[in-house]
Amino acid sequence: MRRWGLLAxxxxxxxxxxxxxFCLFHVTNHYLWSPTLxxxxxxxxxxxxxxxVILAEYVSHRVGRxxxxxxxxxxxxxxPNKIVTKRIVGVEGDRVTYFKxxxxxxxxxxxxxxxxxxIQGDNLYASxxxxxxxxxxYGLIEGKAFFRVWPPNxxxxxx
Amino acid sequence: MGVRNQLSLFVTFAKEGFEKSLLVGKFFCCLHVVNTxxxTPALxxxxxxxxxxxxxxxxxxxxxxxxxxxKVCPGDVVLVRSPVVPRRIVTKRVIGMxxxxxxxxADPKSxxxxxxxxxxxxxxxxxxxxxxxxxxxxxxxxxxYGLIEGRVFLR
Numbered sequence: 001m002r003r004w005g006l007l008a009x010x011x012x013x014x015x016x017x018x019x020x021x022f023c024l025f026h027v028t029n030h031y032l033w034s035p036t037l038x039x040x041x042x043x044x045x046x047x048x049x050x051x052x053v054i055l056a057e058y059v060s061h062r063v064g065r066x067x068x069x070x071x072x073x074x075x076x077x078x079x080p081n082k083i084v085t086k087r088i089v090g091v092e093g094d095r096v097t098y099f100k101x102x103x104x105x106x107x108x109x110x111x112x113x114x115x116x117x118x119i120q121g122d123n124l125y126a127s128x129x130x131x132x133x134x135x136x137x138y139g140l141i142e143g144k145a146f147f148r149v150w151p152p153n154x155x156x157x158x159x
Numbered sequence: 160m161g162v163r164n165q166l167s168l169f170v171t172f173a174k175e176g177f178e179k180s181l182l183v184g185k186f187f188c189c190l191h192v193v194n195t196x197x198x199t200p201a202l203x204x205x206x207x208x209x210x211x212x213x214x215x216x217x218x219x220x221x222x223x224x225x226x227x228x229x230k231v232c233p234g235d236v237v238l239v240r241s242p243v244v245p246r247r248i249v250t251k252r253v254i255g256m257x258x259x260x261x262x263x264x265a266d267p268k269s270x271x272x273x274x275x276x277x278x279x280x281x282x283x284x285x286x287x288x289x290x291x292x293x294x295x296x297x298x299x300x301x302x303x304y305g306l307i308e309g310r311v312f313l314r
Contacts, residue, residue: 077303
């Protein structure tokens with residue numbers, strides 16, 4: 001009986017330590033930074049097709065310090081369970097000129113509405129972005145990519 | 160001797176203070192996890208959801224589990240991050256999910272004309288219960304599902 005009590009106490013202590021570690025891990029992953037695996041052709045040549053491990057930070061989008069040129073993680077407005085990586089081309093009020101390379105060479109200009117951003121992949125030929133689904137609300141931005149960790153030959157910051 | 164005593168006393172106090180604040184920190188951590196993943200209280204005010212929610216403010220409980228598992232249905236009152244002002248969270252009712260055909264009165268104060276729209280993929284159509292005083296999907300269009308923050312289940 002007493003042995004069970006001791007065992008239970010030890011299990012509880014271990015669980016608490018684990019829970020504390022998990023808590024810290026969670027807070028860092030959601031509010032500071034975390035490594036993320038990104039893959040796909042839409043951000044070539046900046047990000048590789050087969051997968052890069054990137055450090056994403058979650059501070060800038062909360063304080064509103066995101067601007068054109070930043071690579072951001074955005075929850076897709078078309079599929080809410082998917083997070084895509086694109087570059088911000090324009091913020092609210094900007095006039096953005098874009099073209100769809102597969103649909104002839106027609107250029108379109110649009111003014112980004114209030115509270116939205118215009119995102120495009122670096123590889124315009126293979127990217128589903130704001131040219132297809134329109135400007136996305138700022139609230140869908142999940143984080144900003146600032147550093148690449150893997151593959152090691154392209155280790156370095158993502159300007 | 161007196162200084163050493165005082166120093167050790169101070170250290171004891173500091174240790175106790177630290178432990179207490181650690182406990183408070185742990186409590187806040189727990190509270191935060193519950194708020195983010197299970198349910199959160201919210202103060203909803205404004206005229207756009209009359210008569211369901213009062214003008215001067217109602218405390219509501221919103222749960223975050225059904226939104227995570229895509230179980231939000233038409234008829235639910237949800238907390239949504241405004242697509243126009245990203246820091247603001249508004250309370251509205253879901254009228255249509257993706258693929259639904261939604262008929263609405265665009266501006267009930269000026270005319271009774273109905274308009275119909277199909278909700279695009281990945282979006283929801285939200286409207287306030289008080290359509291005369293509500294800034295909702297009739298003004299800013301369907302909102303992406305990812306902007307839904309929680310589903311209100313208790314007032």
